[in-house]
Amino acid sequence: MSDHIIKIVIGGDGGVGKTTLLNRFVHDEFDLKTQMTKGLEFFHKEIEIEDKNYELIIWDLGGQAQFKRLFPKSKWIEGTLGALVLFDLTRFNSLNNLYFWLDLLDQQGDIPILIIGSKLDMIDGDSKDIDDVVLSILEVNDNYFDYIKTSSLTGENINESFELLVRKIMSNENVS
Numbered sequence: 281m282s283d284h285i286i287k288i289v290i291g292g293d294g295g296v297g298k299t300t301l302l303n304r305f306v307h308d309e310f311d312l313k314t315q316m317t318k319g320l321e322f323f324h325k326e327i328e329i330e331d332k333n334y335e336l337i338i339w340d341l342g343g344q345a346q347f348k349r350l351f352p353k354s355k356w357i358e359g360t361l362g363a364l365v366l367f368d369l370t371r372f373n374s375l376n377n378l379y380f381w382l383d384l385l386d387q388q389g390d391i392p393i394l395i396i397g398s399k400l401d402m403i404d405g406d407s408k409d410i411d412d413v414v415l416s417i418l419e420v421n422d423n424y425f426d427y428i429k430t431s432s433l434t435g436e437n438i439n440e441s442f443e444l445l446v447r448k449i450m451s452n453e454n455v456s
Contacts, residue, residue: 292366
């Protein structure tokens with residue numbers, strides 16, 4: 281039995297790796313042939329942190345332009361307690377498009393948002409320029425609480441990302 285049920289939204293442009301990240305987290309699988317999310321998909325996972333059980337209901341938002349138009353007008357993200365916003369470390373333009381997702385999620389109030397650079401396994405060398413841009417984004421709003429790089433292929437930092445977000449959500453005074 282869960283001590284808490286937590287709704288989490290995951291956003292980012294199409295192809296940045298949202299669904300592969302969720303498949304790694306929920307099923308501990310990596311599939312190169314993951315299909316494009318058509319609008320919205322749901323994932324569910326129970327985790328334990330410090331002897332408390334959390335039931336995560338994760339809403340995977342399709343990132344293609346035709347789906348992005350739906351979200352500002354919908355009530356799909358209402359009740360969200362926290363969010364992961366992804367960009368692809370190998371595609372700088374996906375970093376530029378973070379602002380759409382951050383603005384959308386800011387409409388939900390002061391929910392914690394973790395920024396994730398995905399596809400860590402595909403970058404060679406230094407990502408300091410990208411890191412500097414993300415760090416400047418983190419300074420804009422207290423809700424944007426951290427930045428982490430992940431690899432769905434290797435599983436690096438996947439579980440840690442969700443644990444970090446859940447800990448931040450539970451430290452919020454408005455969550456009981």
